[in-house]
Amino acid sequence: MKTNGMDDVRLMKGNEALAEAAFRAGMQAYFGYPITPQSEILEYLTLHAHEYPGVVVLQAESEVAAINMVYGAAGAGARVMISSSSPGISLMQEGLSYMASAQLPALIVNVQRGGPGLGTIQPSQADYFQAVKGGGHGDYHLLVLAPSTVQEMVDFVIEGFKLAEKYRNPVMILTDGALGQMMERVVLPPKGVLPPAPAPWATTGKPPTRERNIITSLFIQPEKMEEVNLVLQAKYAQMRESDVRYECIQTEDAEIMLVAFGLMARICQKVLELAREKGIKVGMVRPITLYPFPTTILQQLAETARVFLTVEMNAGQMVEDVRLSVNGKRPVHFYGRLGGIIPTVEEILEKLESLC
Amino acid sequence: MRDIHMEVVYQRPTTLTETPMHYCPGCGHGVVHKILMEVVEELGIQSETIGVAPVGCSVFAYDYMNIDMQEAAHGRASAVATGIKRVLPGKYVFSYQGDGDLAAIGTGETIHTVNRGENILMVFINNGIYGMTGGQMAPTTLEGMKTSTTPFGRDVRTMGFPLKITELVAQLPGAYYVTRQAVYNAQVVRKLKKALTQSFLYQRRNKGTCFVEVVSNCPSGWKMTPVEANKWLMEHMIPYYPLGDLKVPKE
Ligand SMILES: Cc1ncc(C[n+]2csc(CCOP(=O)(O)OP(=O)(O)O)c2C)c(N)n1
Numbered sequence: 001m002k003t004n005g006m007d008d009v010r011l012m013k014g015n016e017a018l019a020e021a022a023f024r025a026g027m028q029a030y031f032g033y034p035i036t037p038q039s040e041i042l043e044y045l046t047l048h049a050h051e052y053p054g055v056v057v058l059q060a061e062s063e064v065a066a067i068n069m070v071y072g073a074a075g076a077g078a079r080v081m082i083s084s085s086s087p088g089i090s091l092m093q094e095g096l097s098y099m100a101s102a103q104l105p106a107l108i109v110n111v112q113r114g115g116p117g118l119g120t121i122q123p124s125q126a127d128y129f130q131a132v133k134g135g136g137h138g139d140y141h142l143l144v145l146a147p148s149t150v151q152e153m154v155d156f157v158i159e160g161f162k163l164a165e166k167y168r169n170p171v172m173i174l175t176d177g178a179l180g181q182m183m184e185r186v187v188l189p190p191k192g193v194l195p196p197a198p199a200p201w202a203t204t205g206k207p208p209t210r211e212r213n214i215i216t217s218l219f220i221q222p223e224k225m226e227e228v229n230l231v232l233q234a235k236y237a238q239m240r241e242s243d244v245r246y247e248c249i250q251t252e253d254a255e256i257m258l259v260a261f262g263l264m265a266r267i268c269q270k271v272l273e274l275a276r277e278k279g280i281k282v283g284m285v286r287p288i289t290l291y292p293f294p295t296t297i298l299q300q301l302a303e304t305a306r307v308f309l310t311v312e313m314n315a316g317q318m319v320e321d322v323r324l325s326v327n328g329k330r331p332v333h334f335y336g337r338l339g340g341i342i343p344t345v346e347e348i349l350e351k352l353e354s355l356c
Numbered sequence: 357m358r359d360i361h362m363e364v365v366y367q368r369p370t371t372l373t374e375t376p377m378h379y380c381p382g383c384g385h386g387v388v389h390k391i392l393m394e395v396v397e398e399l400g401i402q403s404e405t406i407g408v409a410p411v412g413c414s415v416f417a418y419d420y421m422n423i424d425m426q427e428a429a430h431g432r433a434s435a436v437a438t439g440i441k442r443v444l445p446g447k448y449v450f451s452y453q454g455d456g457d458l459a460a461i462g463t464g465e466t467i468h469t470v471n472r473g474e475n476i477l478m479v480f481i482n483n484g485i486y487g488m489t490g491g492q493m494a495p496t497t498l499e500g501m502k503t504s505t506t507p508f509g510r511d512v513r514t515m516g517f518p519l520k521i522t523e524l525v526a527q528l529p530g531a532y533y534v535t536r537q538a539v540y541n542a543q544v545v546r547k548l549k550k551a552l553t554q555s556f557l558y559q560r561r562n563k564g565t566c567f568v569e570v571v572s573n574c575p576s577g578w579k580m581t582p583v584e585a586n587k588w589l590m591e592h593m594i595p596y597y598p599l600g601d602l603k604v605p606k607e
Contacts, residue, residue, distance in 0.1 A: 058442060061464055061468035064435075068432035069442070070439060071428070071436050072426060072435065072437060072440040075436070075439075076439070203424035203425065205405060205423075207403045208403065212421075212424050215425070216418065218427050
């Protein structure tokens with residue numbers, strides 16, 4: 001990445017870069033609870049909060065309390081962030097469902113670790129289903145962004161707040177322990193990159209000039225509840241229409257199409273280079289928004305590619321969405337390692353060569 | 357017709373909407389709503405007050421209270437109120453919670469909210485039962501009391517003891533004002549109103565949490581007429597949950 005000498009360039013850990021970006025993006029409140037491998041976010045924020053008077057950084061008594069503090073603060077119109085890792089994100093699911101229903105914007109960061117259960121603190125992508133399919137109860141979606149570099153950990157904080165406020169919907173950054181812990185060169189945005197978002201619906205105290213504002217997810221009459229659901233569905237349709245993001249690498253002439261997100265996409269890029277050196281025509285699609293999923297481009301590439309290979313750090317989750325997109329037109333294979341193990345370039349290359 | 361001049365001596369506060377309340381006849385919730393909103397009107401803080409009503413019979417409080425409000429998940433009202441108060445420290449924030457909400461599923465939030473000394477008012481309606489879900493045992497259900505999940509009466513050997521959460525939070529340094537009030541007659545209602553007024557005034561001082569328990573009834577859940585329910589309340593609830601201040605600010 002080119003910089004012009006004026007840029008604020010630093011060498012930072014993913015978690016810390018994300019935390020710094022949150023300050024600069026005008027985050028007004030953060031609530032969290034320690035869990036490896038993301039505790040640096042809370043630590044960094046508590047260390048630097050005094051540089052941003054008025055910004056709230058609070059260690060809650062649990063993830064359940066923390067997500068409900070987020071609900072309250074977001075409902076009061078603040079730009080709010082919360083972060084955790086897999087088990088903590090599980091505890092937040094009821095709150096996230098409430099927030100989706102009450103249409104509250106907020107940025108949720110999941111620095112994934114291997115599971116199920118207490119699992120391991122090693123990086124994983126095993127929370128894909130939970131992140132993109134809703135996660136909690138009811139028909140809802142988070143908009144999910146998957147960074148694959150520390151720079152994107154920074155950039156997606158700004159994008160994430162923007163999208164959350166655009167849709168009045170929680171946005172999740174789905175990353176993993178490796179990206180959270182690794183150090184890379186980053187260009188930080190200037191302070192105040194994101195102007196405050198007006199929230200006329202927020203509960204800030206009812207002046208005589210307006211009706212009272214109510215934040216609720218309770219719609220006891222099924223007809224009303226269906227209406228609210230249709231409003232949510234219309235938002236998701238709008239997301240699919242205007243906010244699908246992905247990256248295509250050497251897809252034009254590719255016979256074998258790799259599909260990978262986040263950390264896996266970086267490793268697959270190396271696989272792609274080595275395969276190309278061997279004369280194998282490989283391309284790659286990297287979904288950046290995991291919801292809305294880049295269905296159309298995969299559909300289009302199914303016209304030209306012979307076979308797809310999805311690579312994930314889980315037992316095969318995104319591969320289901322790839323298969324839905326390709327819709328039986330081409331075979332879709334899967335390679336993955338589980339429980340916190342990162343697949344190596346060599347093993348992926350071997351799998352890829354078996355498809356030649 | 358003769359022209360009669362009538363003086364208005366009492367009327368619905370403007371802080372209450374005209375929506376008819378859904379509460380059962382004789383239920384304490386309606387009275388507490390009204391008193392709370394009278395206080396907000398009298399203090400002139402309607403535009404600066406934000407309420408939080410969690411799941412429970414009073415989840416529809418926002419239909420009746422003419423102020424900005426948030427509905428909260430079961431047990432999480434004080435966490436939601438914390439979130440609001442932290443980003444709007446100049447506003448008045450209160451939670452309005454049942455005993456299941458505040459003293460069972462939300463016990464952790466209750467203790468930690470008060471322990472942090474959040475500058476909010478927590479109104480705790482203790483009716484000794486789960487009203488909304490149809491009369492199951494609450495943490496505050498008295499020993500021997502019959503509910504739909506204690507059909508033979510609460511047996512403390514297997515079901516635990518009625519929880520005096522108010523005594524518990526009064527121990528916490530973050531608690532600024534802790535009191536137990538009631539709603540069974542006009543005299544106690546007047547005292548309750550004083551306690552609520554005091555709590556809002558204390559909130560201005562930024563000194564910690566105000567916690568007001570209201571010993572209330574549940575005629576439907578208790579399977580009694582309103583009159584019987586209030587009589588039973590005075591005979592059984594009040595001896596176990598005695599009224600009065602548990603912690604008052606040292607000026
Ligand atoms: C997570 C969750 N668990 C259970 C319920 C069901 N539920 C709704 S209200 C309630 C108890 C309400 O009792 P209380 O808080 O004492 O208030 P009351 O209705 O008596 O005023 C329960 C268990 C729920 N809504 N959410």
